[in-house]
Amino acid sequence: MVQRPGCGGSTRRSFLKATGGVALTAAAAGCIGSTESDAVRFILNPAEEQTDIVEEYTPMAEYLEEETGATIDLIRAGSYVETLEALESDQADIADTSPTAVPAGEGFADVIGMRTAFGGALYFxxxxxxxxxxxxxxxxxxxxxxxxxxxxxxxxxxxxxxxxxxxxxxxxxxxxxxxxxxxxxxxxxxxxxxxxxxxxxxxxxxxxxxxxxxxxxxxxxxxxxxxxxxxxxxxxxxxxxxxxxxxxxxxxxxxxxPLPRAPIMARSAWDASVREDLETALLEAGENDLVPEDVDEEYQLWFTGIEPADRSDYQPVQDILDELGLEFQDFAPDDE
CATH class of the missing domain: 3.40.190.10 (Periplasmic binding protein-like II)
Structure with missing residues (x-):
């Protein structure tokens, strides 16, 4: 069953609140640590649009649970940076990240696949x-x-x-x-x-x-x-x-x-037996698995599939960061 544990009355939207974009808060760590010990911790990038990202991802999590027998714990991060920090600090097993996270995750975060929308892996x-x-x-x-x-x-x-x-x-x-x-x-x-x-x-x-x-x-x-x-x-x-x-x-x-669509990444050191099954299920997911017909349009995922990808597919993003003289870790979350 998809897990949505609360923590001290906080919600999924707020409990990974940013603290300067350097590390997840101790309170957040405690929150994640309070989930079932065998749950797969799936961190969600804060949505660009003003949507309930946990609701959007719930059908996919339910599909993964049915396919693998795992328990999926959906956790909304407070910033782009926190999704990557959660993988690096063993507070997440899988993460929905932004393309800019791929270059910064070398050595501790693996690309599982690239999300596609109606067959397209590129966006603009x-x-x-x-x-x-x-x-x-x-x-x-x-x-x-x-x-x-x-x-x-x-x-x-x-x-x-x-x-x-x-x-x-x-x-x-x-x-x-x-x-x-x-x-x-x-x-x-x-x-x-x-x-x-x-x-x-x-x-x-x-x-x-x-x-x-x-x-x-x-x-x-x-x-x-x-x-x-x-x-x-x-x-x-x-x-x-x-x-x-x-x-x-x-x-x-x-x-x-053209820009490569956002990846789903996994913690490199994650060696749970269910990892291979989850990665296979993600890459084999069909549009109906991710966006069931009975889901209200307001809560539909923005992508319809996940195709195999690796770090090299995100070279265009590295080129953009290089041209602007930026590194992913330079950025604290927006104040707005």
């Missing part, structure tokens, strides 16, 4: 504006205010920062400091970044993953990006969510190079 960042902003290309953002996603988000912040730099804008030492040619403001998640563009007249552009923007961008605007057309799960539905009242039309400024 977008930078968009509003049709009446007067912004036609990235170079026009000089002197303007732009919003991005969470500071350590690959598609919400890191890839877009590289896109701005390659367009000739001086991004300074953002996101570990300030940009020079424009003001960049981080948001806690992709949706909030887009919404700030829609609702704040000061902000003229927003960086998000395409999954948070494409439905509001007319499809033909993506046709100049053949890799997006070929590989993005969002291309077919691009523009279909435009609603003048609820979801206003956005204008595309740029699309990133």
């Amino acid at each position: 960042s977008t930078i968009s504006t509003t049709p009446d902003s007067g912004i036609d290309e990235l170079a026009d953002l000089e002197g303007e205010i732009m919003t991005t996603g969470a500071r350590m988000s690959t598609s919400g912040t890191l890839a877009p920062t590289v896109m701005l730099s390659q367009a000739g804008l001086d991004v300074g030492n953002f996101p570990d400091g300030e940009a020079n040619d424009l003001e960049l403001r981080t948001a806690p998640d992709h949706d909030t970044s887009r919404e700030r563009l829609e609702n704040d007249e000061e902000i003229v552009a927003a960086a998000t993953g395409a999954f948070a923007s494409a439905s509001q961008i007319p499809q033909e605007q993506f046709d100049d990006y053949p890799e997006f057309v070929e590989h993005s799960a969002e291309y077919d539905g691009a523009g279909e969510g435009i609603d003048d009242d609820e979801n206003p039309e956005l204008q595309l400024l740029a699309v990133s190079d």
Whole structure:
């Protein structure tokens, strides 16, 4: 049975609260330690969107329990960094991590597989504006205010920062400091970044993953990006969510190079007999195992499969970190 133990009245959303992004708190460690001794500790990355990630993962956990006989303990982390720290400090056996965690996990965290969405293992960042902003290309953002996603988000912040730099804008030492040619403001998640563009007249552009923007961008605007057309799960539905009242039309400024979707990783030193069975079940999971038809749309996972992958598949992410002069461990959780 999927375990959701409480601890001192705290919830899954808060009990791995960040303490500077350096180590999990002693209270959190005690919480994890209070689970059943044979439970598989599955740490969940804090969702980019404002969703209940434990609810989203519950069908997958139930599938894994049925396939392997293991007890799965779903635990929501407080930050991107904490998912990796939990593996390193033996407070987790498996973790749903971000792509940026892969380079930093060498030596203690193994890549089990890469999550896919509707058959696609690649995804994309977008930078968009509003049709009446007067912004036609990235170079026009000089002197303007732009919003991005969470500071350590690959598609919400890191890839877009590289896109701005390659367009000739001086991004300074953002996101570990300030940009020079424009003001960049981080948001806690992709949706909030887009919404700030829609609702704040000061902000003229927003960086998000395409999954948070494409439905509001007319499809033909993506046709100049053949890799997006070929590989993005969002291309077919691009523009279909435009609603003048609820979801206003956005204008595309740029699309990133393809990015590898987020991995599921395991603690390298984890030698439990159930590990091989769990990894096999993860890689063999079908869409109905991960997103059952009877699950409310609000609680559906954003991925539909997991394909084999290894550390080399995440070289594009390492390249982004290198270009920005960043390391995963540099980042404390966002304050927002």
